[in-house]
Amino acid sequence: MSDTCIELRRLHRFFGKTKAVNDVSFSVPRGHVFGYIGPNGAGKTTSMRILATLDLPSYGDAFVDGFSVVNDPELVRRRLGFMPDSFGTYRDVNCAEYLDFFARANGLVGRQRTQRLQWVLHFTGTSGMAEKPIRGLSKGMKQRLCLGRALIHDPAVMILDEPASGLDPRARIDLRKMIRELADRGKTILISSHILTELAEMCDSVGIIEQGQLLATGSVEEIQRQRAQHRELVVRVLDRADQAAGELHSRDGVGRPLIDGQQIRFEFEGDAESQADLVAWLVGRGYRVSEVVSHKKSLEDVFLQVTEGLVQ
Structure with missing residues (x-):
């Protein structure tokens, strides 16, 4: 199997x-969680729909577990679970x-279907309401x-479009744990979300x-280093x-x-060693430094720096 x-x-x-979607290229290794972020109308959902074989590209191609969404859509669907941002449920059936x-x-048939159904109910925490109508x-x-519906056929790849939308804090924490556990089991997950703090904690790359x-594109740390020095x-x-x-204003790297x-609050360009040298310099100049707090730019800061809030 390919690592991609x-x-x-x-x-x-x-x-x-x-x-x-305009000339987009990236890859996600097996077993990784990839966060796909951007403003509304940026092209995230269109990209995901193409990966899920619900739409065709105008040019280019996309591959899921080595199979082309253009040439092998049936093989792609067997290997992929798609959780859209809105989905249909049936009011008069239970979970x-x-x-x-x-x-x-x-x-899925016979014992395989029964075992898979029980595993999904247990994993998603819905066993206790298996007989409860969906409308409730x-x-x-x-x-x-x-999520259980997307998992039922044990896909290698999961595409999750805004899965945390509208969830309370506890539900978001539980969802985050489930996604990390699925990645630890070897599944590859592409997830879009506007909750960037959670993506930074959950994703291997964005x-x-x-x-x-x-x-x-890259790991959160790589993008932070590249875009927020x-x-x-x-x-x-x-x-x-x-x-x-x-005196600080006269120093190189100090805003x-x-x-x-x-x-005293200021922007500082430098690593941890440079920061330590700066504090030592202040102390050496006779200033009594009682506290130093360093605020590293978050993924939200980087997102705001990289994007301009443009829509099409």
């Missing part, structure tokens, strides 16, 4: 003059019947059920897309804050300091 489980090769999708329907639709489920439990173009420092000195700020009482 999801691959987009110069993918294009045009709707008239609108370039929903077990709903999952059993999709197990049969995916060709909360938003969080419906999300769990939809891609940032805007107006159909991929602007940055500065960090904010807050230094508290017990006296002579104005004088300390003036314009802002003074708030005993606190």
Whole structure:
């Protein structure tokens, strides 16, 4: 088996003059979680629909577990589970019947279907409500059920479009744990979300897309290093804050300091060793440094820096 489980090769999708996906290429290794982020209308859902064989590219191709979505859509569907941002449920069936329907639709029979149904109910935490009608489920439990539907045929690849949308904090934590566990079991997961703090914790790598173009890709740490080389420092000195700020401003790599009482806040370009040298220099100049706080730029900061909020 190839180490690459999801691959987009110069993918294009045009709707008239609108370039929903414009020359997008990236790959996701087997067993990794890839976060796909961008403003509304950036091209995320269109890319996912192409991967799920629900749409065809105008140019280029995409591959799932080595199979082309253009040339081998049936083989792709056997290896892929798709959880859309909105999904249909049937009011007059219960959870077990709903999952059993999709197990049969995916060709599972006999003991294999029964065992898979029981595993999915247990994994998604819906065993206790297997006989409960879907119309009585909360938003969080419906999300769990939809995840179970995508998992029922044991796919190698999972495509999750805004799975945490509308969930309460506890439900989001549970979903995050399930996604990490699936990756640990060897499944490759592509997930889109606007909750960037959770993606930073969950994902092995991310891609940032805007107006159909991929602007940055790589691990969160790599993109942070490439796009956000500065960090904010807050230094508290017990006296002579104005004088300390003036001397700091003369140092290379120090942005314009802002003074708030005993606190001096400024942008600093440098690594941890440079930060330690700066503090030692202040102490050597006779300033009594009582506290130093370093704020590393988050994925949200990087996202705001990379994108411009443009829509098509």
